[in-house]
Amino acid sequence: MRINKDTVLCMSLAAKPSNFGTRFHNYLYEELDLNFMYKAFAPHDIKQAILGVRGLPVRGCAVSMPYKEVVIPLVDEMDASAQEIQSVNTIVNTDGILKAYNTDYIAIQKIIEKHVIDPKTRFVLKGSGGMAKAVAFALKSKGFKNGIILAKNEISGSALADATGYVWKKELSDTDEADLLINATPVGMQGAGYENETAFLDKEIRNAKVIFDVVALPENTPLIQLAEKYGKKTILGSEVFALQALEQFYLYTGVYPEKELFHAAATFSRTL
Numbered sequence: 001m002r003i004n005k006d007t008v009l010c011m012s013l014a015a016k017p018s019n020f021g022t023r024f025h026n027y028l029y030e031e032l033d034l035n036f037m038y039k040a041f042a043p044h045d046i047k048q049a050i051l052g053v054r055g056l057p058v059r060g061c062a063v064s065m066p067y068k069e070v071v072i073p074l075v076d077e078m079d080a081s082a083q084e085i086q087s088v089n090t091i092v093n094t095d096g097i098l099k100a101y102n103t104d105y106i107a108i109q110k111i112i113e114k115h116v117i118d119p120k121t122r123f124v125l126k127g128s129g130g131m132a133k134a135v136a137f138a139l140k141s142k143g144f145k146n147g148i149i150l151a152k153n154e155i156s157g158s159a160l161a162d163a164t165g166y167v168w169k170k171e172l173s174d175t176d177e178a179d180l181l182i183n184a185t186p187v188g189m190q191g192a193g194y195e196n197e198t199a200f201l202d203k204e205i206r207n208a209k210v211i212f213d214v215v216a217l218p219e220n221t222p223l224i225q226l227a228e229k230y231g232k233k234t235i236l237g238s239e240v241f242a243l244q245a246l247e248q249f250y251l252y253t254g255v256y257p258e259k260e261l262f263h264a265a266a267t268f269s270r271t272l
Contacts, residue, residue: 008036009056010252013043014064016191018217021062024245024269028257031265036253043067050074054096060252061091065186068130075100085137087130089244092251101251104134107243112142115235117180117210119143124172126199127184128156131214135184136164148176172204179209188213188221198223206230216241219270242266 012021017040025038036059043049046067051074053061063071068087072078075091077099082088088100119142125135128151139147147166151157154170161168169176183199186192198205200223205211211227216237220228227234242262250256257265 002035003037004035006035008059008252010036010038010060010062011053011058012038012040012062012064013046013049013067014040014062015042015066017042017064020216020241020269021245021248023271024242024265025249025252027265027268028249028261031261032253032255032257034253034255046070047074050091050098053091053093054098057093057096059093060248061093062248063089063091065130071100074098081105085133087133089130089134090248090251101247102134103244103247103251104131104240105138106247107240108135108138109141110243111235111239112138115210115233120146121180121210122146122178123180123182124148124150124176124178124200124204125166125182125184126150126187128153128160129184132184133160135182135214136160136166140164140166148172148178177204177207180212181205181208181210182212182214183221183223184214186215188223189215190217196222198226202226205232208232210235213237214240238266238270242269245269 022038022040029036050071068089071088075098079101082100082102085102085105087102090101090103092099125132149157149161149166149168152170158168181200185199187194187197187199205226210233212235213221213223214237215221219236219238224234246262
């Protein structure tokens, strides 16, 4: 990869950066001969980091936990994908004007379509943070009406339920069976302190038909492994990551790679 005075910088900001985005974007830059480079950062001060994005200027910036809501007052414009759910995962800098998007929301909409999940399906969504917002509003946009937001935090959990028309619960009862279980928490994530845990109980997984774990690292989380053991249909977090990263790539470069190249980049991003 060549780096010179004209190289365009893109980055990600996360409390615990991974190599996913770095590998995905740089792979495509090289294959498509684009004079871009991508670097992940763990900012000491998110406000100063966003000022740096504006001032350097950095073309694109991915935003991960715990900054998806904190950056909202720091940008100039909100795309509909971010405005509706009040959560940001992508910032695009055009001549010093920062516009925020949520490509997680866009990716999850596409995943619902791809896997042909019936909107009449009863679901339980665990979590109430930025990713849970993206999932809940994507489900709402696709016509899902019968769902539970399962969250320990009553303030954020009930607020998300109220905003989407679903029911908030702190814990599930024996009668709260659902065909679709979705984990949008860090449970099962490598390095998060919960890597050996599953987001749902064994009996809840047995009673479900589809298990969707938004955690991307590792690809086969304990929840996914258990679901596959019971013969359940599974949707992996790596699929969310790849699709949302593709949307980010387009926002930064204006280029959509061909399908085969996209899949090659997604596979490469998951290798060590």
